[in-house]
Amino acid sequence: MDKINVALCQMKTIADKEENLKRAEEMIIDAAIHGAQIVVLPEMFNTPYDIRAFGGYAEGEVGPTCQMLARAAKQNNVVVVGGSIPERDEEYIYNTSFVYDQQGLRIAKYRKKYLFDVEIPGELTFRESRVLSHGAKSIVFTAYGHKFGLAICFDIRFPEYIQKLSKKGAEAIIMPASFNTTTGPAHWEILGRARAVDNQCYMVMVATSPDANNNYQSHGHSMVVDPWGEICTSADVDETMLLWTMDFTKVTEIRARLPLLGIRAERKKDKV
């Protein structure tokens, strides 16, 4: 099918984990009722975005968060991209996105490769790498006959990662995220649009909604960008759900107009 409905769930995340899971499931149900075929949650949706919290909220794939995601996918007959959660694997914690299909089967698992380390004096210091380990593999999954690449937040700053996904055939990049009020206004939109233009693909960028009780204030502004770099739909900061119909003929058409991916592959052979 050429057209696929995607839902972007811009949810608040609070200190109460059970409430976060309940809210996420409600949003998935609501998205399915409104015709969504793929439902996307934001980054670290079961925990406040805080390096001191991640350890306590971390679970393995058998934990209650993944159980909820699998159940919600199956019961609502949708593909669920479970934003990301702190995933515990032995002594390590990762920032991981789990994807479930309409049968509730896990079809992809992506561990954030580029951890968010920033130090802006007087404004913001955040070092994910103090508590998290990074993944190493780029992940593309197939749904409804199309290929979707997974990226998480800070990954978007590395064009080489997004290029790997498009080289593997991704026609849309699904990106759970949580930019902040310093880097968000400066870079969120530019980066999303530029990655769409460079890779001639859809960008589906799903952020948390900020909550005044959290230390880290999310920028929100979830959005879909089309393969020509146009913003199709975007949110403000409040909790909300966006729905958009991605038309994959646009990807084919734009890649034919400007054969960037072919030229890129051709020049890479030069090796100079």
Place this chain on the structure above:
Amino acid sequence: MDKINVALCQMKTIADKEENLKRAEEMIIDAAIHGAQIVVLPEMFNTPYDIRAFGGYAEGEVGPTCQMLARAAKQNNVVVVGGSIPERDEEYIYNTSFVYDQQGLRIAKYRKKYLFDVEIPGELTFRESRVLSHGAKSIVFTAYGHKFGLAICFDIRFPEYIQKLSKKGAEAIIMPASFNTTTGPAHWEILGRARAVDNQCYMVMVATSPDANNNYQSHGHSMVVDPWGEICTSADVDETMLLWTMDFTKVTEIRARLPLLGIRAERKKDKV
């Protein structure tokens, strides 16, 4: 020195080659009078931007265009980035940028790597690769104690090329260009700002001013973008000269805040 004045000469290019050279030299002189230390001309500044014209306007490094550039650099005590010209080398023609220092010595020569091939039905068809050969090397030169990377127009669509320049130490990318009225409004600004943000460097983007007599209509809009992605100064479409003082302490400061280049190098070692 931390601060360097750059001049962006957004000149018209017409069918009369001698007039183009005269106009370029006048703009270099004017820029020097106004305190410029580096003067940048646009892409293919001695010829109309037309694949049927390039062969007739092409010259080698000993031709009148490079002679003018060398003389103007020396007489005005400035570094001149001679936009680009069709360069003849035996049976090949390249889209080449020559750079001369204050002594009139050629300090860099860059042949456009990514040739502009586009086919937008009903709007625009252009195939540089029909008449031009592509270069293969990334080029960085040093002036006033700082490193400058060279890119030409369509090269900006390939983040891997701009990354090579920043990896080689470029703190500013000098880019003679000639986007058009289809791709310009859609992508010129996004691409310039995103490359600045990704590489935490200045982007100096110098376009031709459109001329109604030409087949190919340039987008104009020359601009300087700072390493945080902010547009410092920008032109409209008319012939004009922009002057900007680049402050290289900004590059160092922003690279310390968000250590993108270090993280990029670190993750590349993963090789997965």
